[in-house]
Amino acid sequence: MTIVALSAAETGPAELPQLEGVRAAIRPGFLVECGWDAESGVLSPPRDHPLLGLRKCARQGCLAGVRSHHVELCKTCEARHRSSGMSLAEFVLDTSVTRRSNRGERLCIVPRCERPSHTYETLCSTHCTARMLHRELSASEWIRQEQPTPLPSHGPCRVTGCIRVAAMRVGLCTPHGTRWGVDRRSGLTSRDKDALAEWITRQQPIGVDHLVILTGLPDRLIAEILLGLQHRCDEGTRTPLTVLRAMVSSARAAAVDNLPDLSRVRTTRKRHDAEALARSLATSVRRAMATPESEFALDVWDLATFGARGMLDFTAISQSWLRDAAKHWAAEDLPLHRGRQSGATAKGVIGALVYLSESLRSTREDHGEDPARLGRRDIVNFSNRLKHFEHTGSMTALTRLRTIRWVRRALDDARGFHTASGGSCSPTCLTTSR
Secondary structure, three states, rough: OOEEEHHHHHHHOOOOOOHHHHOOOOHHHHHOOEEEOOOEEEEOOOOOOOOOOEOOOOOOOOOOOOOOOOOOOOOOHHHOOOOHHHHHHHHHHOOOOOOOOOOOOOOOOOOOOOOOOOOOOOOOOOHHHHHHHHHOOOHHHHHHHHOOOOOOOOOEEOOOOOOOEOOOOOOHHHHHHHHHHHHHHHHHOOOOOOOOHHHOOOOOOOOOOOOOOOOOHHHHHHHHHHHHHHHHHOOOOOHHHHHHHHHHHHHHHHHHOOOOHHHOEOOOOOOOHHHHHHHHHHHHHHHOOHHHHHHHHHEEEEHHHOOOOOEEEEOOEEEEEEEEHHHHEEHHHHHHHOOOOOHHHHHHHHHHHHHHHHHHHHHOEEEEOOOHHHOOHHHHHHHHHHHHHHHOOOHOOOOOHHHHHHHHHHHHHHHHHHHHHHOOOOHHHHOOOO
């Protein structure tokens, strides 16, 4: 997988909230509800959670998740069921073991043995080798007859974020040990003594379908993911754990430490849903931490902070005094509307003020930067400019009329705000006569 991170200059800088503030915004009740274990760094929502849960495959012994609501088996078991000739009721009760069954990590069944099993008889590699001398016995019979000595653990797997137990002396769990052997045989890694340490840094943890392993990620990224999930759950939005796991894998590969940076990462892996989830979580965190006061300082407003929908962009208004007046007007007008289109009026008025800004920029020597020099002639030039647009067909008569009315309304309202506040909320030009 190739990682391409876009620079902040290409996407716009992001003002990150303080880590303490992000953590304080996460409710302890939500952490309990979603199964968050801060000590292990593992998110394990209940299988039946309506927004975060991942149903277990109906086949006995299989721990894989079911990604669709209309099926009962995981993808692997569904393929085996089609070729088995059994009914669904018979297949789900079939306990025969196959190499492709997802059975998770299990410890050796030898009493007090702390090493993970590596065979389908649930014996660790050492005990499995010893049992090969008594192949006529089952694993349980061999344990009763030979009473093998339990073995101590090799410790946790050395791969960062992996929650499995090491199955070999080099400190790798069974899946990572298998990958290490394959890469060595295929020549993807060298055989010198330092190759293993370098190989480990490139590996992802081995996950389980209903778990998301956040161990090893930066503290800020973990806090923002949890806050983003809380916000999505509050809005009733479902978050598939398989997509969340893919997003976390991208975060590990890109070595980012916050969601805004992760949302700008592009990969060659075709997981557009994971990229979309990263952008959605980043938006959720920003909305959870934003207030109308903090949004006012920005040139692009997320109207969700004001209880409306969409964005309000002031960047096309080049004059600082006019942009400031437009912000004051929008802040006063937005609470006066309700419903799904409560931000429509503000969007229309700001769009009309953009035309005024362009007129001032093109007709005045100072490009309209000095509000004290503005007067009636500027409004006449603005009106003539809109009439030209109508004559050339780039604007309809209705749009021209609506634009003029919106500009007049915004200037009149802003003048009223200025007078009511004693001259503190809008520039001095708004006190001039029309």
